[in-house]
Amino acid sequence: MEILERAITEKGKVLSGGVLKVGAFLNNQIDVNLISAMGKDIYEKFKDCGVTKILTVEASGIAIAVITAQFFNCNAVFAKKNKTANLDGEFFSAKCFSFTHKDENTLIVPKEYLDKNDTVLIVDDFLAHGAAANALIDIVKQSGASLAGVAIAIEKGFQGGGDELREKGVNLYSLVVIDSMENGRVVFRK
Numbered sequence: 270m271e272i273l274e275r276a277i278t279e280k281g282k283v284l285s286g287g288v289l290k291v292g293a294f295l296n297n298q299i300d301v302n303l304i305s306a307m308g309k310d311i312y313e314k315f316k317d318c319g320v321t322k323i324l325t326v327e328a329s330g331i332a333i334a335v336i337t338a339q340f341f342n343c344n345a346v347f348a349k350k351n352k353t354a355n356l357d358g359e360f361f362s363a364k365c366f367s368f369t370h371k372d373e374n375t376l377i378v379p380k381e382y383l384d385k386n387d388t389v390l391i392v393d394d395f396l397a398h399g400a401a402a403n404a405l406i407d408i409v410k411q412s413g414a415s416l417a418g419v420a421i422a423i424e425k426g427f428q429g430g431g432d433e434l435r436e437k438g439v440n441l442y443s444l445v446v447i448d449s450m451e452n453g454r455v456v457f458r459k
Contacts, residue, residue, distance in 0.1 A: 270306075270307065270310055270444040270445055272303060272306055273303065273307060273422065273423070273444050273445050274445050274457050276291075276294045276295075276300065276303055277289070277291065277423070277445065277447075277455055278455060280293040280294050281293070281455065282453075283450045283451075283453045283454065283455060287397070287425065287427075287428065287450060289395075289423065289425070289447070289450060289455070291394075291423070295329070295332075295333075295394060295422065295423075296329045296394070299332050301336075304332055304333050304336045305336055307333055307336070307337075307422060307444055308333065308336035308337040308339065308340050309340055310444060311333075311337045311340075311390075311392060311420040311442065311444070312337060312340035312341060314420065314442045315341075315390055315417055315418060315420065315442070316341075318388060318390070318417035318418065318440075319388045319415075319417070320341045320343060320388050320389070320390045320417050321343050321386070321387045321388050321389070322343055322344055322345075322346055322382075322383060322387045322388070322389045322390070322414070323335075323337050323338040323341065323343060323344070323345040323346065323389075323390050323391075323392050324345075324346050324347070324348065324378070324383070324389050324390070324391050324392070324405055324408070324409065325345065325346075325347050325348070325391065325392050325393050325405075326347060326348050326350065326365075326376060326393060326401050326404075326405065327347050327348065327349055327350055329393075329394045329395075330347070330392060330393040330394050331345070331347050333392055333393070333394060333422055334347065334392040334393075337390070337392050337420070341390070344382075345392075346378060346382045346383065348376035348377060348378045348404075348405060348408060349376070349377045349378075350365075350374040350375070350376060350377075351374060351375060351377070358379055358380065358381060359379070359380045360377045360378060360379055360380060361377070361378045361380060361383065361408045361411040361412055362375050362376060362377050362378075362408070363375070363376050363403075363404035363405070363407040363408050363411075364376075364404065365400050365401050365403075365404035366400045367400070367401075368397055368398055368400065376401075376404045376405065376408065378408050378412075380412070383408070383409070383412035383414050384412055384413060384414065385412065385413030385414060386414075387412070387414035387415070388414065388415045388416075388417050389409045389412075389414045389415065389416055389417060390417040390418055390419075390420060391405045391406065391409070391416070391418070391419040391420070392419075392420045392421075393405075393419075393420075393421055393422070394421075394422045394423065395421065395422065395423050395424075395425065396419075396421040396423070396424040396425065396430050396431055396434075396441075396443065397425045397428040397430055398428050398429065398430045399429070399430025399431070399433050399434055400430070402419050402421075402430065402434060402439075403434075405419075406419070406439065416439070416440075417440065418439065418440030418441065418442060419434060419439055419440070419441050419442070420442045420443075420444075421441070421442070421443040421444065422443075422444050422445070423443070423444070423445055423447065424443035424445070424446045424447065425447050425450075426446040426447055426448050426458055427447065427448055427449055427450075431443060431446065445457055445458075446458035
């Protein structure tokens with residue numbers, strides 16, 4: 270997706286440890302026109318899959334998920350990273366290691382929000398090692414819902430998570446794939 274590649278090139282910052290900072294347009298500050306174009310692109314890819322729910326992880330994936338859900342005319346559900354006092358009832362849960370934060374979270378989705386009648390599209394901002402995507406796929410399986418696929422804004426192709434998902438047969442769509450980040454420069458897969 271050319272518009273996203275341009276935003277990454279112009280406003281993104283390559284940090285040490287394979288980290289790409291996109292706070293200027295995707296995380297801390299959200300370029301609404303950009304994420305609207307991203308949501309429309311994701312919709313065009315999955316519009317014939319019968320999507321009834323969009324699933325993401327708090328927090329950075331929420332904006333993209335909500336915009337995408339608007340195109341599908343369905344609800345967006347986000348997995349909390351830990352149980353909070355305002356959650357009650359039964360949950361689907363899966364462990365997820367965060368390579369960004371270097372800790373493990375338990376992703377939680379109340380059972381009332383996903384069921385066997387749903388067709389779920391997972392939408393998230395980044396795919397690196399695949400921990401979050403795999404945890405969300407596990408939650409979809411626990412619910413009995415069907416998985417339409419996984420849509421990712423930025424895949425770090427050099428970290429292998431996307432290759433693993435493709436090998437498992439997951440319908441993975443990444444708006445951009447980064448092959449390398451060296452010397453402050455991002456190289457996109459063509």
